[in-house]
Amino acid sequence: MQASDFNPFSPTVRANPYPYYEVLRETAPVYWNEQLRVHLVSRFEDVLFVTKSPALFSSKRSLVREEQYAAAETVAPVLVGTLRRGSMLTADPPIHTRLRNLVSRAFTPRRVADMEPFIRRLSRELISQLPESGEFDLMKELAEPLPIIVIAEMLGVEPARRLDFKRWSDDTVASTTVLLNGGDPALVEPGIREMRDYLEGVIAARRKEPRDDLISALLENGEKEGVLTAETVVDFCRLLLVAGNETTTNLLGNGMRALLSNPEQLERLTAEPALIPNAVEEMLRYDSPVQAVSRYVLQDVEIAGTRIPAGSNVMTLLGSANRDPRKYTDPERFDVTRNAQGMVSFGHGIHFCLGAPLARLEAKVALEELLEPGRRFSFAPGQRERVEITNHFSIRGP
Numbered sequence: 001m002q003a004s005d006f007n008p009f010s011p012t013v014r015a016n017p018y019p020y021y022e023v024l025r026e027t028a029p030v031y032w033n034e035q036l037r038v039h040l041v042s043r044f045e046d047v048l049f050v051t052k053s054p055a056l057f058s059s060k061r062s063l064v065r066e067e068q069y070a071a072a073e074t075v076a077p078v079l080v081g082t083l084r085r086g087s088m089l090t091a092d093p094p095i096h097t098r099l100r101n102l103v104s105r106a107f108t109p110r111r112v113a114d115m116e117p118f119i120r121r122l123s124r125e126l127i128s129q130l131p132e133s134g135e136f137d138l139m140k141e142l143a144e145p146l147p148i149i150v151i152a153e154m155l156g157v158e159p160a161r162r163l164d165f166k167r168w169s170d171d172t173v174a175s176t177t178v179l180l181n182g183g184d185p186a187l188v189e190p191g192i193r194e195m196r197d198y199l200e201g202v203i204a205a206r207r208k209e210p211r212d213d214l215i216s217a218l219l220e221n222g223e224k225e226g227v228l229t230a231e232t233v234v235d236f237c238r239l240l241l242v243a244g245n246e247t248t249t250n251l252l253g254n255g256m257r258a259l260l261s262n263p264e265q266l267e268r269l270t271a272e273p274a275l276i277p278n279a280v281e282e283m284l285r286y287d288s289p290v291q292a293v294s295r296y297v298l299q300d301v302e303i304a305g306t307r308i309p310a311g312s313n314v315m316t317l318l319g320s321a322n323r324d325p326r327k328y329t330d331p332e333r334f335d336v337t338r339n340a341q342g343m344v345s346f347g348h349g350i351h352f353c354l355g356a357p358l359a360r361l362e363a364k365v366a367l368e369e370l371l372e373p374g375r376r377f378s379f380a381p382g383q384r385e386r387v388e389i390t391n392h393f394s395i396r397g398p
């Protein structure tokens with residue numbers, strides 16, 4: 001295997017990217033990938049350097065190139081408009097700082113902590129619908145509905161429309177892969193358009209009659225300070241619906257997969273539920289739901305002895321950094337008692353995941369409820385080998 005074998009769109013790589021990461025880290029820690037036209041950055045220290053240096057590495061430009069936007073614009077104008085406008089995730093200071101301050105005041109630790117009883121009730125309800133014995137689909141029954149219902153509740157949008165949110169969110173997540181990999185943007189456009197229309201309706205209603213929800217809080221803070229426009233409120237609601245959806249689903253999916261593949265770890269965790277918060281950190285480190293984030297290079301820079309010119313893109317491989325033996329001992333081992341501190345699955349620096357406390361809380365509560373003493377779990381026969389991985393260059397999960 002060599003560095004050039006790493007193609008993030010290939011099913012073989014997606015099935016298990018970790019041996020490829022090892023080759024990249026050890027032979028070419030900064031490697032030019034022609035297909036994505038990015039420099040891949042794979043070592044822990046280098047990933048940290050990129051993510052903590054926003055003055056050198058901008059979040060503004062996505063990997064999608066202007067000609068790819070232009071080609072998609074006639075069939076998918078709403079999608080292209082949305083991606084071009086971007087969000088907090090794709091903003092640099094000072095705009096990013098203003099948006100982040102505003103949003104952090106609406107998305108407070110207290111608002112998140114207050115969600116715990118709701119998350120517990122919901123987890124119990126979803127788990128109570130599982131069969132007492134026999135097979136079930138963990139993704140469909142628990143990992144998918146939980147985060148989407150929680151964020152819908154926080155935003156104050158109707159949880160009953162969760163299947164629509166899920167579909168819209170899937171279309172949004174798929175859209176960059178579609179543009180980058182020559183797919184048909186007309187297939188995702190309807191979902192993006194429906195989501196925009198729906199959110200515009202809710203925002204108009206909250207503007208008239210505010211409630212105790214996140215959208216009303218955003219409107220109140222943002223409009224008072226003139227930071228948010230009607231369009232940016234829609235963008236932010238979309239970001240929350242999407243950013244916290246598939247990622248948290250995949251934390252539960254990847255985490256349970258790791259436990260089922262390591263039955264002694266599952267047993268340990270079931271016997272000692274106090275370890276669950278620590279196990280969640282290890283699940284994030286071991287198999288990160290977000291494998292990569294990219295940046296645009298603003299000034300010529302050198303990383304691991306390789307010069308990277310201004311105007312190019314870099315992709316930091318978070319999933320690789322988390323398994324760098326320079327950072328973690330025996331990194332390929334999944335160990336629920338490990339100190340996984342420093343793992344970069346939520347990113348690092350000014351864009352550090354805003355929803356990290358919520359994702360951690362959801363995973364902790366869901367696992368506490370699922371791994372009750374006396375319940376035993378294993379892969380359904382033949383399923384261990386059949387787990388299929390999301391078709392996305394950065395999002396990873398069953």
Ligand code: HEM
Pocket residue numbers: 051059088089090100151239240241243244245247248251288289290293294344345346347348350351352353354355356358359
């Ligand atoms: C940012 C991962 C859950 C909202 C990020 C970033 C990562 C990430 C890697 C940084 C992106 C970058 O540096 O370019 C994850 C993972 C999650 C998760 C692995 C679940 C396990 C959530 C949830 C929410 C959320 C539940 C909200 C409901 C956001 C937002 C940002 C962000 C708004 C942008 C922050 C900024 O640009 O300042 N997330 N996320 N995420 N995440 Fe999450």
